[in-house]
Amino acid sequence: METQTQQPAMPQLNRPAPDFIAKTTHGEKSLADYKGKWLVLFAHPSDFTPVCTTEFSAFATRADQFKELNTELLGLSIDSIHAHIAWTRSIKQNFGVEIPFPIIADLNMKVANAYGMIQPGASDTAAVRATFVIDPEGVLRAMLYYPMTNGRSVDEILRLVKSLQTSDEHGVATPEAWQPGEAVIVPPPHTDADAEARKDQGYEYTDWYFCKKAL
Structure with a gap:
């Protein structure tokens, strides 16, 4: 019986990077x-x-x-x-x-x-x-x-690093093609009460799950 060569495990996001x-x-x-x-x-x-x-x-x-x-x-x-x-x-x-x-x-x-x-x-x-x-x-x-x-695109990799650092520093997400200085996305609420209150919290409100703010 032919045996298949086992491929090395792929690295995983948010896990320790493989040491070298x-x-x-x-x-x-x-x-x-x-x-x-x-x-x-x-x-x-x-x-x-x-x-x-x-x-x-x-x-x-x-x-x-x-x-x-x-x-x-x-x-x-x-x-x-x-x-x-x-x-x-x-x-x-x-x-x-x-x-x-x-x-x-x-x-x-x-x-x-x-x-x-x-x-x-x-x-x-x-x-x-x-x-x-x-x-x-x-x-x-x-x-x-x-x-x-x-x-x-090296510019995209540079942009990605900026986005990751911004998310870490401010606890936010960044929209498609985000650049520093642009509005960021506020994490969505996790309860009905928080969702109801979201429109009165001073964000750029589109819907309860989609709000932006300036940094």
């Missing part, structure tokens, strides 16, 4: 190194590929904006340290963009497998364009998966 210790272009890094900071961990299929080059350039040019949000960037692909170094030097030479963040060399696919970055339907040997947002306590807060052929 890995070699990077900035020396050895571990998840514990980012304690107290937000972390955007993102995988790309391969060095010296055009879509990945556009993504890394976009992350690099927005690195200071992430840093203002107490957020670090960490790349990953199943390539060697030497390949990463050669590629980042090529990006600087050909595009004038210096990559300021470390890149994990995951030749044994240990980190990629732990984070579900290997999708057999796409490739057995390359990580898809997976992005993970991890909070200062090491809890996985968001996951985004893109196919090999299509690049991510």
Whole structure:
């Protein structure tokens, strides 16, 4: 009887992010190194590929904006340290963009497998364009998966970090495409009495379950 290979368990939202210790272009890094900071961990299929080059350039040019949000960037692909170094030097030479963040060399696919970055339907040997947002306590807060052929929006990832931090700080939700300065969504009430009182509480009231407010 043919036995099926068991796939690693996928990481889960609002659970501790999978731990790791890995070699990077900035020396050895571990998840514990980012304690107290937000972390955007993102995988790309391969060095010296055009879509990945556009993504890394976009992350690099927005690195200071992430840093203002107490957020670090960490790349990953199943390539060697030497390949990463050669590629980042090529990006600087050909595009004038210096990559300021470390890149994990995951030749044994240990980190990629732990984070579900290997999708057999796409490739057995390359990580898809997976992005993970991890909070200062090491809890996985968001996951985004893109196919090999299509690049991510780094601006959307930056917006997502701002949204998560706003929700944490103020106990609110954020609507579609929310940007800082816009109204946020008030959590809905949980009793009939609270629902009845909601329209008189000074919010932008549409219905008992849908209210907004300015921060």
